[in-house]
Structures are given as structure tokens and as C-alpha cells.
């Protein structure tokens with residue numbers, strides 16, 4: 733299966749768990765294992781924020797989490813760190829507007845890897861599309877405390893606008909998404925939801941992932 737196939741990406745985006753050690757109250761590998769048991773469909777390693785690991789400790793954690801993903805056939809995406817994604821032969825990278833443009837990243841990581849791009853406007857979306865993005869991350873849909881430099885939340889407006897304008901690229905919503913509001917993000921035209929806290933800080937990580945799954949698949 734070609735991992736960059738548009739339909740495969742749409743399926744993978746459905747219950748997209750993002751995390752790094754600063755987001756976990758427990759050992760990150762245990763948190764990821766529990767989330768996989770709950771049915772997540774994609775994982776992004778995002779080692780960012782206060783207390784984030786660097787250097788070899790970051791690489792070792794990434795390898796450990798990638799191994800878990802491999803065992804369960806969950807695609808493993810690296811946030812921002814293109815060199816780490818290349819070094820680990822990750823399934824892809826997720827980049828923001830402050831990172832290198834998608835076409836430059838594509839030259840580095842090759843044609844068989846997924847590139848996700850965070851976009852906040854129609855113009856950013858068009859540039860990312862031209863640069864060869866495989867999916868868009870759009871948010872914050874709802875208020876979030878997880879990203880220190882997050883823009884104000886903007887609801888599902890941009891998701892709806894892109895769909896209204898005929899853009900069919902896979903889209904995942906992000907920011908403040910929970911099992912209670914995930915259905916509205918899908919209804920707006922997103923293929924899936926990406927969450928940090930709703931899973932990583934849940935009293936039961938497995939139950940949280942299951943509930944999110946239910947909302948995405950059943951509304």
C-alpha cells in the first residue's frame with residue numbers, strides 16, 4: 733500500500749494522537765500503548781514545550797515510540813524535526829508555517845513520505861498544496877492551553893471554506909478537541925481529529941481514545 737495515497741491518509745487521520753514526554757503524566761511508552769489499545773489511527777511524536785527532551789534522549793524516546801507504532805501498524809509522524817524523521821525513516825513529518833516550506837521538505841524526505849502542514853488561511857493552504865502537502869492540520873478549532881504560541885481559536889470556519897471551495901485534500905482538525913466536540917469537526921468537513929490532552933491527560937487513556945473513536949465514526 734502506498735502510504736501517501738489520499739484515501740489511506742484520510743483513514744489514518746481519523747483518530748490522530750499527538751504527544752511527547754511533556755504531555756504525559758505517565759511513561760510516554762505506556763501512554764502510547766494504552767492509546768493504541770483504544771484504537772488511535774496515527775501517531776505524531778511532538779517533543780516540545782517545557783521540559784522537552786533534546787539530543788540523544790529525544791532520539792531514544794522517538795525510537796521507542798516508533799517501535800510501538802510499528803508493532804501495531806500505526807503510522808509514525810515526527811513534528812518539525814525533519815532530520816529526525818529522515819534518520820528514523822519515519823512515515824512522515826508535520827511542519828508549521830515557521831518551518832521550511834513543503835517543497836523543500838519534500839526534496840529532503842523523498843516521495844514516499846507523508847508531509848502534513850499546519851495552515852491558518854486559504855492562502856497558506858494554497859501554498860502548502862502547491863508545495864506538495866499530503867494533508868492539512870487546521871486549528872486551533874477550540875481554545876487550547878497545550879500550545880504555548882497557539883493562535884486564537886477559529887472554530888471550523890477554514891475547514892468549511894476549503895471544502896466549499898472544492899479542496900479535497902485530507903484535513904485534520906486540531907486544538908481543544910474532545911469526544912464531546914469531535915463530531916462537529918468531522919461534520920464541518922475534516923477527515924479526522926488530532927488531540928493531545930484529551931487522550932494524554934485522560935484518567936483512562938484507552939477509554940479516552942475509544943470515546944474519541946466513537947465520536948469520529950458515529951458522530
Ligand code: TZP
Pocket residue numbers: 871872875876877878879882906907908909926927928929930
Ligand atoms: N497546534 C494547534 S493547537 C495545538 C497544536 C499542536 C495543541 C493541541 O492540543 P490539545 O491538548 O489537543 O488542545
Ligand code: MG
Pocket residue numbers: 811812826827828829831
Ligand atoms: Mg511546528
